[in-house]
Amino acid sequence: MTEPVHISFERKVFELPLDTILPLRPMTDRITESKRYARIATSITEVGIIEPLAVTVAGKNGRHMLLDGHLRLHALRATGAASAPCIVSDDDEAFTYNKRVNRLATVQEHYMITRAIDRGVPARLIAAALGMDEALVARRRTMLDGISADAIEILKDKQVTAVVFDVLRKLKPEKQFAAAEMMAGMNNFTASYARAMLAATRQCDLAKPDQPKKIPGVTPEQMARMERELETLNADFRARDSTFGDDVLELVLSSRYLKRLIENDNVAGYLTSRHQEIMNQFRAIVDATSLDAT
Numbered sequence: 001m002t003e004p005v006h007i008s009f010e011r012k013v014f015e016l017p018l019d020t021i022l023p024l025r026p027m028t029d030r031i032t033e034s035k036r037y038a039r040i041a042t043s044i045t046e047v048g049i050i051e052p053l054a055v056t057v058a059g060k061n062g063r064h065m066l067l068d069g070h071l072r073l074h075a076l077r078a079t080g081a082a083s084a085p086c087i088v089s090d091d092d093e094a095f096t097y098n099k100r101v102n103r104l105a106t107v108q109e110h111y112m113i114t115r116a117i118d119r120g121v122p123a124r125l126i127a128a129a130l131g132m133d134e135a136l137v138a139r140r141r142t143m144l145d146g147i148s149a150d151a152i153e154i155l156k157d158k159q160v161t162a163v164v165f166d167v168l169r170k171l172k173p174e175k176q177f178a179a180a181e182m183m184a185g186m187n188n189f190t191a192s193y194a195r196a197m198l199a200a201t202r203q204c205d206l207a208k209p210d211q212p213k214k215i216p217g218v219t220p221e222q223m224a225r226m227e228r229e230l231e232t233l234n235a236d237f238r239a240r241d242s243t244f245g246d247d248v249l250e251l252v253l254s255s256r257y258l259k260r261l262i263e264n265d266n267v268a269g270y271l272t273s274r275h276q277e278i279m280n281q282f283r284a285i286v287d288a289t290s291l292d293a294t
Helices: 035-046 070-079 095-100 106-118 123-130 134-141 147-154 162-168 174-187 191-199 221-264 265-274 276-294
Strands: 014-017 055-058 064-067 081-090
Touching: 035 070, 035 123, 064 070, 064 081, 070 081, 095 191, 106 134, 106 147, 123 134, 134 147, 147 174, 162 174, 162 191, 162 276, 174 191, 174 221, 191 221, 221 276
Parallel strands: 055 081
Antiparallel strands: 014 081, 055 064
8 A cells, every 4th residue: 555645734724913924035025016916916905815825834943934826925014914815835945836736726715715815805805815817716616516525635735736736627537536536546636647548448437438529639439439448447456556665675675685695795705706797787776776666
């Protein structure tokens, strides 16, 4: 069984005092006089914070480093606000946020939009705050309708387009989970990959099995072949998944034994003089597992 996926950010949004948040860069006049800052400041004044700030876990002094949201923080302070909604990263190094996360994941954005609308914020103001079309706000609000909780759990911290959820909605809940699991395993969250899995899904596994699949550019014969190939791929994936942990453990233990073996001068000398090809393979195994460990 594979290790659980580590999520760098808490799903829960915390309300943190502004004086406990430390920005990582200063705000210059050039930034505060820009149109982008003016738009953010206006949206905060009219709507409030839609997208939370991203901060680190509090240090010993009780303060959080700001990872994302410097303009929002400055605009909030200018309004005299005392606190801000934040998501908290449990990564120790600040660079990991910018390295791995450009913005809120699609599912997180859905939650933010839903909360704002439930609080009575007009879709027009939310669209202005997030820089998107008003119709897209309405679509994002209903994006997870018909999606299984298990599939959402897998995709909640991934950058997934809304089209992917449109495709998943055409599958039965258990197949939505299987498709999401496959996307995560392959690290491929594109709409084209989701459509390919839809094309390879058996008719009886669709949410509406009485309605035939219509995939542009794919013939019924091709879909039937894709269905067979996907079943084989799923079986192989589950088989690898079930033995992955044991295989890695055996590899690590074997590598450590080989490392001790070739560090023995007598053994290393014998192998080097008589079985150089075996010695090379042993070293390659040790080097490969050492790189994986780093």
